[in-house]
Amino acid sequence: MTEHTFCLLDIDYELVNGKAVIRMFGRTKQGKSIVVTDKSFEPYFYALLDDGFDAVKKKLLEKKTPDYEIVKVEKVKKLFKTKETEFAKVYTKNPMQVREAREAVKRMDGVKDYFEADILFGRRYILDKKLEPMTMVKVKGIPFDSPLKVDIAIDMNGEPEALEGEIPKLNVASFDIEAYSPKGLPQPENDPMIMLSVASDDKKKVFSTKEGPGFVKVVKDEKGILEEFEKFLEKEDIDVITAYNSDNFDMPYLSTRAKLLKHKIKLGRDERGINLKSKGRYHSAGVTGREHIDLFHYVNIILRGALGQVNKRTLKSVAGHFLKEEEGKKDIDWKQIDKYWKGSKKDLDTLYEYSMTDAVVTKKLSDIFMPREYEIAKLVRVPLFDASRTTYGQLVEAYLMWNAVERNEVIPNRPVDEEREARARTEAFEGAFVLEPEKGMHENVALFDFRSLYPTIIISHNIDQSTIDCDCCKGKAKKVAGGHWFCQKKKGLMPIILKDILEKRVEIKKELAKQKKGSDEYVRLNNTQYALKILANSAYGYLAYRGSRWYTRDGASSVTALGREYIKKIVSIAEKEFDLKPVYGDTDSIFITTKDESPKIKEIGVKFQKKVNDELPGVMELEFEDLFKRGVFVAKKRYAMINDKDELKIKGLEFVRRDWSPIAKETQRKTIETLLKDGDVEKAFKIVRAVVKRITDGDVTVEDLAVYTDLSRPLEKYLVTAPHVAVAKIMKRNGEDVRTGTTIGYVISEGGGLVSERAKPVEGFNIKTYDKKYYIEHQIIPAVSRVMEALGYGEDELMGKKQGKLSEYFG
DNA sequence: CTGAGACGGGG
DNA sequence: GGGTACGTCTCAG
Numbered sequence: 001m002t003e004h005t006f007c008l009l010d011i012d013y014e015l016v017n018g019k020a021v022i023r024m025f026g027r028t029k030q031g032k033s034i035v036v037t038d039k040s041f042e043p044y045f046y047a048l049l050d051d052g053f054d055a056v057k058k059k060l061l062e063k064k065t066p067d068y069e070i071v072k073v074e075k076v077k078k079l080f081k082t083k084e085t086e087f088a089k090v091y092t093k094n095p096m097q098v099r100e101a102r103e104a105v106k107r108m109d110g111v112k113d114y115f116e117a118d119i120l121f122g123r124r125y126i127l128d129k130k131l132e133p134m135t136m137v138k139v140k141g142i143p144f145d146s147p148l149k150v151d152i153a154i155d156m157n158g159e160p161e162a163l164e165g166e167i168p169k170l171n172v173a174s175f176d177i178e179a180y181s182p183k184g185l186p187q188p189e190n191d192p193m194i195m196l197s198v199a200s201d202d203k204k205k206v207f208s209t210k211e212g213p214g215f216v217k218v219v220k221d222e223k224g225i226l227e228e229f230e231k232f233l234e235k236e237d238i239d240v241i242t243a244y245n246s247d248n249f250d251m252p253y254l255s256t257r258a259k260l261l262k263h264k265i266k267l268g269r270d271e272r273g274i275n276l277k278s279k280g281r282y283h284s285a286g287v288t289g290r291e292h293i294d295l296f297h298y299v300n301i302i303l304r305g306a307l308g309q310v311n312k313r314t315l316k317s318v319a320g321h322f323l324k325e326e327e328g329k330k331d332i333d334w335k336q337i338d339k340y341w342k343g344s345k346k347d348l349d350t351l352y353e354y355s356m357t358d359a360v361v362t363k364k365l366s367d368i369f370m371p372r373e374y375e376i377a378k379l380v381r382v383p384l385f386d387a388s389r390t391t392y393g394q395l396v397e398a399y400l401m402w403n404a405v406e407r408n409e410v411i412p413n414r415p416v417d418e419e420r421e422a423r424a425r426t427e428a429f430e431g432a433f434v435l436e437p438e439k440g441m442h443e444n445v446a447l448f449d450f451r452s453l454y455p456t457i458i459i460s461h462n463i464d465q466s467t468i469d470c471d472c473c474k475g476k477a478k479k480v481a482g483g484h485w486f487c488q489k490k491k492g493l494m495p496i497i498l499k500d501i502l503e504k505r506v507e508i509k510k511e512l513a514k515q516k517k518g519s520d521e522y523v524r525l526n527n528t529q530y531a532l533k534i535l536a537n538s539a540y541g542y543l544a545y546r547g548s549r550w551y552t553r554d555g556a557s558s559v560t561a562l563g564r565e566y567i568k569k570i571v572s573i574a575e576k577e578f579d580l581k582p583v584y585g586d587t588d589s590i591f592i593t594t595k596d597e598s599p600k601i602k603e604i605g606v607k608f609q610k611k612v613n614d615e616l617p618g619v620m621e622l623e624f625e626d627l628f629k630r631g632v633f634v635a636k637k638r639y640a641m642i643n644d645k646d647e648l649k650i651k652g653l654e655f656v657r658r659d660w661s662p663i664a665k666e667t668q669r670k671t672i673e674t675l676l677k678d679g680d681v682e683k684a685f686k687i688v689r690a691v692v693k694r695i696t697d698g699d700v701t702v703e704d705l706a707v708y709t710d711l712s713r714p715l716e717k718y719l720v721t722a723p724h725v726a727v728a729k730i731m732k733r734n735g736e737d738v739r740t741g742t743t744i745g746y747v748i749s750e751g752g753g754l755v756s757e758r759a760k761p762v763e764g765f766n767i768k769t770y771d772k773k774y775y776i777e778h779q780i781i782p783a784v785s786r787v788m789e790a791l792g793y794g795e796d797e798l799m800g801k802k803q804g805k806l807s808e809y810f811g
Numbered sequence: 812c813t814g815a816g817a818c819g820g821g822g
Numbered sequence: 823g824g825g826t827a828c829g830t831c832t833c834a835g
Contacts, residue, residue: 043824045824095823095824096823096824097824098824099823099824101824102824116824118825119824120823120824120825121824123824123825124824177821177822178822179821179822180822181822184822185821185822186821186822191822243821244820244821245819245821246821247820248819248820248821249820249822250821253821279825279826279827280826280827280828281818281819281827281828281829282827282828294820296819296820296821299820300819300820300828301828304829312819312820313819313820314820314821315820315821334821334822335822337822386825391828391829414825417826547827722817
């Protein structure tokens with residue numbers, strides 16, 4: 001018997017003689033890859049009874065069907081809707097039988113319902129054994145010969161034990177592929193892969209078929225590229241494979257190419273290929289024993305809010321956001337990849353550089369993102385593979401689930417389809433309160449906001465599925481805003497875990513303050529507190545999420561009702577008790593200044609904040625956020641601010657979308673910056689007028705006007721003829737090969753009729769024929785008008801139709 | 812305003 | 823595989 005301590009990377013199971021064997025994959029303290037099997041774990045679920053346990057047990061064990069086999073029934077006590085309740089714990093022979101068994105059991109006399117019959121076997125194991133993915137586990141067992149590609153294989157004896165402590169260094173590699181496709185997005189059925197690049201901590205390689213710089217390893221053919229990748233993963237003993245949008249692109253591509261080349265692709269620690277799954281819009285690609293993590297999910301889910309709508313979620317944009325410039329993505333025009341590939345040696349080297357950089361940039365991003373993902377997986381106790389692909393709601397749910405198990409509470413079922421749909425159909429309830437802004441420019445504005453408003457409301461008022469309108473407090477508990485009451489005797493699971501999350505976060509932030517900025521421990525703690533913040537902020541949404549196990553729509557609407565009450569209350573305190581001027585407020589924040597907009601707001605604000613906090617219940621708190629020297633409020637949710645450090649805070653104004661021309665985007669940016677930095681409306685106005693004049697005078701380039709959009713499907717599949725579709729049709733008639741993925745660049749030309757009828761291809765566009773009126777009225781003016789209107793300038797003035805008060809400048 | 816349909820990332 | 827499913831925006835009616 002040997003003992004091993006390893007970091008739990010992944011968990012799955014294998015059927016051996018009709019029984020499930022748990023497999024844990026990881027890396028030991030000593031840096032060896034390991035698989036640990038456990039043959040002793042049995043699948044089960046709970047049945048809620050309304051008849052005597054013994055009678056039901058007898059019936060269950062007697063039942064003989066080919067679909068499932070009930071091997072054991074035990075009597076257990078669990079908390080069910082806050083009350084201790086008796087359940088039958090029903091064991092089946094293997095996990096796949098649970099689905100059949102649960103329905104049959106539910107149909108039996110004496111059984112009311114089943115519970116916890118929809119939890120994946122590996123996750124069940126983690127929950128029951130109280131393990132945490134991405135932390136250390138100690139096991140004892142017998143070594144055995146495994147066909148898996150691991151250093152150590154152990155068949156476990158006894159129980160696994162979760163341990164505190166650092167995890168060993170994991171072998172992480174990033175990869176990226178390039179394909180040869182003369183037109184449009186590469187199609188794996190037709191277009192070969194020409195190179196694959198990998199980057200780990202100490203290796204950087206491109207596998208391809210042509211000679212190139214030192215980092216290129218030349219192979220015979222495309223199949224050789226696949227084999228070289230497999231060899232790399234095996235030799236470097238890779239634990240985590242990361243890439244960008246690889247669930248949707250690279251992995252399916254590799255899979256299809258391998259199939260066409262009649263090559264059995266083996267990227268995992270066993271002989272199986274890539275396990276591709278597609279559920280609706282979401283795809284996943286897994287390989288046994290290694291974690292394939294697509295960083296795009298992290299960007300798309302976790303960073304969504306942080307990046308805002310302006311920033312695209314392309315690798316280039318994300319790299320630009322997180323990496324220093326010199327580390328950034330090399331950019332080549334990928335429409336030209338085929339030309340670089342077939343071109344001169346210099347062209348080919350450029351392509352190799354590009355391919356290599358893509359893998360390196362991805363690796364650098366994974367160095368930042370993966371440790372964050374580790375902390376998330378650990379906190380919610382879901383294997384990294386799933387945690388990295390999981391939405392906010394599911395993360396909260398996972399956290400509730402392990403807490404329910406720890407507290408011996410029954411986990412509520414997920415809603416069935418009809419219930420889900422019914423929830424989706426219910427009318428939306430009133431959301432947050434937004435204070436109508438005082439439009440225009442303001443100076444010396446202080447911003448205060450509630451620390452975790454919704455979580456603290458849920459905690460303070462004990463809002464939960466199990467506590468809302470409870471029988472035990474009927475008539476006794478006071479109804480809160482929104483008209484419901486919440487149990488005064490028993491705490492609900494959601495308030496309990498939220499309190500726990502907020503307290504943990506405070507602790508970690510204290511600890512963080514003691515650490516040296518940038519140290520390993522600092523980064524780890526910072527990632528943990530970030531993950532806790534994500535969880536806390538997602539809790540409210542989860543209450544009203546239609547797929548939620550702990551759904552309580554009325555609970556969620558009570559949260560917003562209380563939120564409205566609190567924010568209105570502080571607006572009133574600012575006005576009535578401190579004679580301040582609230583200029584804007586949204587949900588949990590308030591922008592205030594003094595009546596004369598003086599710097600005195602700084603001192604008065606301190607007193608205001610203290611007064612508010614004295615009145616708030618325990619965990620609730622109003623915090624000082626920032627002081628702005630100037631700001632322009634345009635409308636609800638649309639404003640731009642600048643603080644003393646000259647940092648800009650722009651919200652809602654970036655309705656610069658991809659169908660906007662560069663000249664419109666640039667004009668909007670310049671205008672806002674000028675307004676905030678100089679506080680000079682006239683100057684901003686001049687900028688707009690100058691651009692309008694440039695357009696009128698024809699002083700622009702095609703690139704100023706061009707909008708680029710990709711075709712997302714075959715041309716004939718478009719039902720609506722958008723401008724880029726119309727242009728694609730023209731290009732096709734001209735003999736060009738336009739297909740899915742082809743980027744269409746177009747400019748709007750002058751003339752009559754629909755915009756789409758006047759859209760012309762960028763290439764060969766006669767700059768003299770652009771539609772001046774369109775670019776002024778539908779591009780420039782809309783981009784700046786909302787801001788300028790808030791400052792008292794109408795569209796007519798902007799366009800110069802009316803010689804308003806600025807005629808002196810342009811007269 | 813409401814409902815249906817497009818779209819994201821990837822080369 | 824004990825999981826069946828996203829959120830946001832635009833445009834037509």
